[in-house]
Amino acid sequence: MxxxxxxxxxxxxxxxxxxxxxxxxxxVLNTSLTAQPGQVNLRGEWIVAEMYLNxxxxxxAVSKTMSIVIGDSxxxxxxxxxxxxxxxxxxxxxxxxxxxxxxxxEDSVVKGIIRESGSExxxxxxxxxxxxxxxxxxxxxxxxMRLRLSRKKS
Numbered sequence: 001m002x003x004x005x006x007x008x009x010x011x012x013x014x015x016x017x018x019x020x021x022x023x024x025x026x027x028v029l030n031t032s033l034t035a036q037p038g039q040v041n042l043r044g045e046w047i048v049a050e051m052y053l054n055x056x057x058x059x060x061a062v063s064k065t066m067s068i069v070i071g072d073s074x075x076x077x078x079x080x081x082x083x084x085x086x087x088x089x090x091x092x093x094x095x096x097x098x099x100x101x102x103x104x105x106e107d108s109v110v111k112g113i114i115r116e117s118g119s120e121x122x123x124x125x126x127x128x129x130x131x132x133x134x135x136x137x138x139x140x141x142x143x144x145m146r147l148r149l150s151r152k153k154s
Contacts, residue, residue, distance in 0.1 A: 043072070068147075073090065088103040123149065
């Protein structure tokens with residue numbers, strides 16, 4: 001049990017560091033959170049159902065320690081007991097497919113893609129570098145985190 005907690009803590013620390021990667025700022029994108037035709041409805045709490053880090057599927061025990069809460073213009077990664085949330089501002093470009101998302105923390109931008117499908121949300125974000133994941137398919141050593149999230153039931 002203690003070893004699992006240490007391994008979970010190490011992974012959480014790595015994920016936190018990965019999400020703070022410094023990337024070149026992007027032009028202002030169209031931001032919309034309301035469910036209109038061709039757009040996504042992101043508001044709410046999302047539970048991690050499946051997580052891949054650099055193409056490697058993470059254990060359910062690790063995945064279940066993290067959730068994402070999305071508000072009007074903020075997205076918070078929450079890591080369970082004893083860990084504070086990591087807040088980001090975000091922008092979504094719904095004019096392209098897949099939709100692009102930029103997570104903004106201070107002067108850093110993490111680039112990603114996002115897709116809503118009913119009660120599921122798919123998020124792929126780049127760990128390092130200036131690129132953006134092209135799709136939601138995990139690839140070995142691809143330098144990205146891919147999440148399949150389920151909307152938390154009220």
